[in-house]
Each structure stands twice: as structure tokens, then as C-alpha cells.
Amino acid sequence: MxxxxxxxxxxxxxxxxxxxxxxxxxxxxxxxxxxxxxxxxxxxxxxxxxxxxxxxxxxxxxxxxxxxxxxxxxxxxxxxxxxxxxxxxxxxxxxxxxxxxxxxxxxxxxxxxxxxxxxxxxxxxxxxxxxxxxxxxxxxxxxxxxxxxxxxxxxxxxxxxxxxxxxxxxxxxxxxxxxxxxxxxxxxxxxxxxxxxxxxxxxPRAAPDTEVPIRLVQVNIDQADKWRPGQARMQLERYRSLSGPPGTTAAPQLVFWPEAAIIEPLDADPALRSRAASILGPRDLLFTGATGEAGDGRYTNSVFVLDAAGRLLGRYDKAQLVPFGEYLPFAGLLERLGAARLVPGEADFVPGPGPQTLDIDGLRLGISICYEIVFPSGVIDRSHRPAFLFNPSNDAWFGKGGPEQHLAQARLRAIEQGLPIIRATPTGRTAVIRADGAIAASLPAHEAARLDAVLPAPNAATVFSRWxxxxxxxxxxxxxxxxxxxxxxxxxxxxxxx
Incomplete structure (x- = not known):
């Protein structure tokens, strides 16, 4: 036996x-x-x-x-x-x-x-x-x-x-x-x-790509350095430097930074927003992961959308938080046993309301931060279908296998929803995924680089996206x-x- x-x-x-x-x-x-x-x-x-x-x-x-x-x-x-x-x-x-x-x-x-x-x-x-x-x-x-x-x-x-x-x-x-x-x-x-x-x-296979230029930035900051005191501004400068000059095309360029690219509360600091947005051309937009404030000393894991003037055009707060990562279940008991959250800090993150579609300058996008993309029924607002999904993630925690498995599941979500997915990470795997799950472009893991591509087009709403x-x-x-x-x-x- x-x-x-x-x-x-x-x-x-x-x-x-x-x-x-x-x-x-x-x-x-x-x-x-x-x-x-x-x-x-x-x-x-x-x-x-x-x-x-x-x-x-x-x-x-x-x-x-x-x-x-x-x-x-x-x-x-x-x-x-x-x-x-x-x-x-x-x-x-x-x-x-x-x-x-x-x-x-x-x-x-x-x-x-x-x-x-x-x-x-x-x-x-x-x-x-x-x-x-x-x-x-x-x-x-x-x-x-x-x-x-x-x-x-x-x-x-x-x-x-x-x-x-x-x-x-x-x-x-x-x-x-x-x-x-x-x-x-x-x-x-x-x-x-x-x-x-x-x-x-x-x-069906993916529809032909749009002509909207996009830029994904992967800075290759090791997780051991991510949360060290005094590193926040230096890391922001690395993102700004690697983002390069503003786009030169007639169409506005969309720039994507990964989850927690900015670890300070972005909504509370106009100067920080202006500094981050200074890499943008007049019509460009920046989509960045950052910490957000939720009031009463509480924080959210968020994505903010900024224009070239540093104005806040949209915000999404992560709803599906990672147990033991972003909050500690049964905290009173487990803390006495020596358990702690994986993400540094004294306070747990608080969840947002759930899937929503942001309408910004004619763009309709949904956002699934990191782990949220593995939940098939929780990635889009079905009542207001987006044209693409942004999936910022920080997979530097999870060695080699975790990021590859995460990317594979994002590809399945693209097929299920018939939507392209823009996936930005600090260490990999950063990728542009078409609506049929095919990878249109990607960056090697653990390499500091930027990826210039065009935004893939959505397919028609799938049976799964409806039902x-x-x-x-x-x-x-x-x-x-x-x-x-x-x-x-x-x-x-x-x-x-x-």
C-alpha cells in the first residue's frame, strides 16, 4: 500500500x-x-x-x-x-x-x-x-x-x-x-x-492589431531591494529613465508600469504625480501601480492613470487580495503564533469594490492587479465591457516557475474574455497578449528593458464572457x-x- x-x-x-x-x-x-x-x-x-x-x-x-x-x-x-x-x-x-x-x-x-x-x-x-x-x-x-x-x-x-x-x-x-x-x-x-x-x-483568432502605440517598462528591481527604506525615489528614477523620451507618433502613447512601481501613496502627493508623469508627451497616458490611501491610515494596492500634467484621470483598487500576502487572516491568533504578512508594513491592505471599466480619453480598459487575473469570473465588468485588460503584477516574489504559470493563466483569461491583456511586471514576464491568447511581444525575465508594441484589438464578446x-x-x-x-x-x- x-x-x-x-x-x-x-x-x-x-x-x-x-x-x-x-x-x-x-x-x-x-x-x-x-x-x-x-x-x-x-x-x-x-x-x-x-x-x-x-x-x-x-x-x-x-x-x-x-x-x-x-x-x-x-x-x-x-x-x-x-x-x-x-x-x-x-x-x-x-x-x-x-x-x-x-x-x-x-x-x-x-x-x-x-x-x-x-x-x-x-x-x-x-x-x-x-x-x-x-x-x-x-x-x-x-x-x-x-x-x-x-x-x-x-x-x-x-x-x-x-x-x-x-x-x-x-x-x-x-x-x-x-x-x-x-x-x-x-x-x-x-x-x-x-x-x-x-x-x-x-x-476565433485575434483581430488585427490597432495602431495605438504602447510602451511597457520592466526595471528588474530584485524583491530583496524593493522595500528597503530610502529606495522609493531611486526606483522611481529608474522607471523614468527606462521609460525613455516621450512617444513621437501622432497617436497618444500608452505607458505601462507594473504593480507597486511607486510604493508611496500616489493619490496624496501631487509633486510625486508630476514627477512620474514628466516622461509623457502632451497626449500620452501613464498607467502605473502604486499605493493608494483609503482613509483612517489604511491603504490600497492600486493602479492610477495620469496625464502629462500629472492629473489623476482614473483609479482602480485591487479587490481580490492575497491571503498572507496583502492581509493576514485571523490576524489576532496568527500574529501570536509568529506569522506575518509577506508584504512589509504594519497595516493590511483593504480591498476595492471589484471589476470596473475605466473610460479615459476614448479608451475602455479593465484592470486586474496581479493575482486577480487567475479568477475567471472576476476580471471584467460584464455590464460595461472593456476593450482591453491591464494586468500589472509583481512576480519578483516567486522565482522562476510562479511568473511563468501566472503568464499562462493570463493567456487563458484573454481567450475566455476575447480581450487583449497588457501585462507589466518589474522582473518578468512582461508581455502583450492578443485576444486569442497568443503572445504578440514579450521581454525576457530578469532583464531591464522597455517593450514598444501596438495595442492589440479585442475580439467580439465570447460565450464565456457573457455567461x-x-x-x-x-x-x-x-x-x-x-x-x-x-x-x-x-x-x-x-x-x-x-
Whole structure:
């Protein structure tokens, strides 16, 4: 039993190679086939759930190692605590794998191998949805993100979202696992049908780019230096210097600085705004991450829009704050245990009201700061659709794997919403993403540079941008209802051939 659990754990760890930065999706698919073949032949739902938990634990431990890197910048807590955080978060996310496979086994007892595959897809969709909403939500690395290297497959997220694409992945893997069994005749036809249907749902390629010039600035300030006392003005000068001279084109240039580029309250200091805006031409605009004031000594993680005169034209306050990063849950208890926020400072950030579209000089933009971009249903104001999204982030906390995974999830959001995304970071990965998820231009990580490009155009509103995850959730519930009715009708469990 111990050897089996160790093997399943290793299989989960190996499956992480399908995620960024490696993106070797066939390895993940093969790992899932082996997992579902084993779980489908379990003796009980508990055994199937156990297989899911050990697989999810291995996947989490291997793919979330970037989290430990963040603790190297927090003097209040030992770095070793970072690895404990990785293990705890992996164990938590593994619970959703256990829930999915345990429930699928119980529901499909009279439905054979193909039924187990379809039940697993349905329960996985529901489990992934729960992972994104419970306890503030942690929808990081949805399974469907592995398909980004295959553009046609990934673009089906325009209809079914990352949630539906994750369910399709489980369905295909489960059906292929069923093909290897003597009871796999139904799966032999269902697997290719599922693939063809998914490809048929692919959204359109990106519309031709606009002619609006944009400039993204990546200064490569290490996180160890970011919050050192006395560094704020020096860092501002680095941004100003790297931003270069004002644009020379007839159209106004849009200049983008990353999250927390300015760490002092920008709304409270007109002189600071004027200094930041001095790099702009007469019609240019600066979009910058900065600290904002919320009153009563409280602060926000914000984006401000400035014109060449330093006037404040728009503001967005981050709504989806990072637990233990920007605020400390259960602070009274955890502070007594020695816990602290990862972001320096005495006061927690306070959240903003949520997605909104800013209308500035004929531009309609939405803003998702850092971690907010991983939440599929929380990136735009559906009642007032923007023409593009700005995603400033500070991924310097998270080593190599974290920024690459973050970029991959931003690409999925672009596909889901049919909107281009401008992603500015201090150390990488800074990129311009088209509305079909393709990267139009990017900068290498850990390199001080500016990226000059043009603003991509939006696609038409997608099915997902209108309905959110309704389609995959309804499909999952319908499938489970059908399997439960079949189980009630037939009564006796049907033998699964291994």
C-alpha cells in the first residue's frame, strides 16, 4: 500500500511537467490516464479518493514550489516555513482531487469504465469550481491550462472556459484509460468525439492589431531591494529613465508600469504625480501601480492613470487580495503564533469594490492587479465591457516557475474574455497578449528593458464572457444526474475491468 501511494504521488509530481514553465502536456495527459485507470479499478470510493489525494499532493508539491521562494524576503518568518506552506497548500488542493475521484466512483458504480470517465470529468468540474470560490478561492493552475501550446484546443475556453477545458481533459484521459480495458468499446468512440467537439468550440483568432502605440517598462528591481527604506525615489528614477523620451507618433502613447512601481501613496502627493508623469508627451497616458490611501491610515494596492500634467484621470483598487500576502487572516491568533504578512508594513491592505471599466480619453480598459487575473469570473465588468485588460503584477516574489504559470493563466483569461491583456511586471514576464491568447511581444525575465508594441484589438464578446462558467457547470450537473438515475434504475454495481 505504501509503495502504491508513493507511486501515485510520484505520478502527480511528474504530471506537473505539463504546466509552465515546461508545458509538456503529453506527460500530464499520460499521467492522468494512469491515475484514472487505477482509480477506476479501485475497490471502494475511499480507495479512489485516496488515489486522487496522493496524486494531487504530488502535483501540488511539484508545481507550487515557487511559493517557498517568497519567504526568502520575509525576515519575520524562517525560510523553512515556506516549504511547510507549499506542503499545506498542496495538501489542501489535493483534497479537491480526492473529492472528485471519490464522488465519481460512487456515482458511476453501475456505469462501467466509460461512465467512470464521464463522472470523473463532471465531478472534477464541480471540484475545480469549488476550489476557486471556497475560503476566498485558489484557482491557480487549472488543469485546462496545459493545452496552451495547442492553440485550437486552448481557444475552446472562449466557450467553456478553463473550467470546461479542465473537465474535457479529465474526460479524454478517462476514456483513453477505459480503452485499455476490456470494457472500453464505448470509450473507443467517445474519446475522439469529445476531442472533435472541443476543437469545434474553438474561438476565433485575434483581430488585427490597432495602431495605438504602447510602451511597457520592466526595471528588474530584485524583491530583496524593493522595500528597503530610502529606495522609493531611486526606483522611481529608474522607471523614468527606462521609460525613455516621450512617444513621437501622432497617436497618444500608452505607458505601462507594473504593480507597486511607486510604493508611496500616489493619490496624496501631487509633486510625486508630476514627477512620474514628466516622461509623457502632451497626449500620452501613464498607467502605473502604486499605493493608494483609503482613509483612517489604511491603504490600497492600486493602479492610477495620469496625464502629462500629472492629473489623476482614473483609479482602480485591487479587490481580490492575497491571503498572507496583502492581509493576514485571523490576524489576532496568527500574529501570536509568529506569522506575518509577506508584504512589509504594519497595516493590511483593504480591498476595492471589484471589476470596473475605466473610460479615459476614448479608451475602455479593465484592470486586474496581479493575482486577480487567475479568477475567471472576476476580471471584467460584464455590464460595461472593456476593450482591453491591464494586468500589472509583481512576480519578483516567486522565482522562476510562479511568473511563468501566472503568464499562462493570463493567456487563458484573454481567450475566455476575447480581450487583449497588457501585462507589466518589474522582473518578468512582461508581455502583450492578443485576444486569442497568443503572445504578440514579450521581454525576457530578469532583464531591464522597455517593450514598444501596438495595442492589440479585442475580439467580439465570447460565450464565456457573457455567461461565465454556466455551461460547464450545467453539463457537469446534467451528467451526474443521468448517472445517478442510471444507478437508481439498475441497482447492482457493474464490474469495472482493469
Amino acid at each position: 505504501i509503495l502504491i501511494r508513493a507511486a501515485i504521488f510520484a505520478l502527480g509530481a511528474i504530471s506537473s511537467l505539463g504546466f509552465a514553465p515546461w508545458s509538456l502536456w503529453p506527460i500530464t495527459l499520460l499521467s492522468l490516464i494512469l491515475l484514472l485507470r487505477h482509480a477506476g479499478g479501485a475497490r471502494s470510493w475511499r480507495q479512489a479518493a485516496g488515489a486522487g489525494w496522493w496524486f494531487g499532493l504530488g502535483l501540488g508539491c511539484a508545481s507550487l514550489t515557487w511559493l517557498a521562494h517568497a519567504f526568502t524576503y520575509q525576515a519575520a518568518m524562517p525560510q523553512s516555513l515556506g516549504w511547510a506552506a507549499v506542503a499545506l497548500l498542496a495538501a489542501y488542493t489535493a483534497g479537491y482531487w480526492a473529492l472528485s475521484l471519490g464522488a465519481a466512483f460512487a456515482v458511476s458504480r453501475t456505469s462501467g469504465s466509460a461512465g467512470f470517465a464521464l463522472a470523473s470529468a463532471a465531478t472534477f468540474i464541480l471540484a475545480e469550481w469549488l476550489r476557486g470560490v471556497l475560503l476566498t478561492g485558489f484557482p491557480w493552475n487549472p488543469l485546462g491550462v496545459i493545452w496552451l501550446p495547442l492553440g485550437e484546443m486552448a481557444r475552446s475556453a472562449a466557450v467553456i472556459g478553463a473550467l470546461g477545458l479542465s473537465g474535457v481533459t479529465i474526460a479524454i484521459a478517462g476514456l483513453l484509460a477505459a480503452v485499455t480495458r476490456r470494457a472500453g468499446a464505448a470509450a473507443m468512440s467517445l474519446a475522439p468525439a469529445m476531442l472533435v467537439l472541443t476543437l469545434a468550440l474553438a474561438g 461565465g462558467p454556466v455551461l460547464p457547470l450545467c453539463a457537469a450537473i446534467t451528467m451526474l444526474a443521468a448517472l445517478l438515475l442510471k444507478r437508481q434504475k439498475h441497482g447492482r454495481p457493474r464490474r469495472r475491468h482493469i
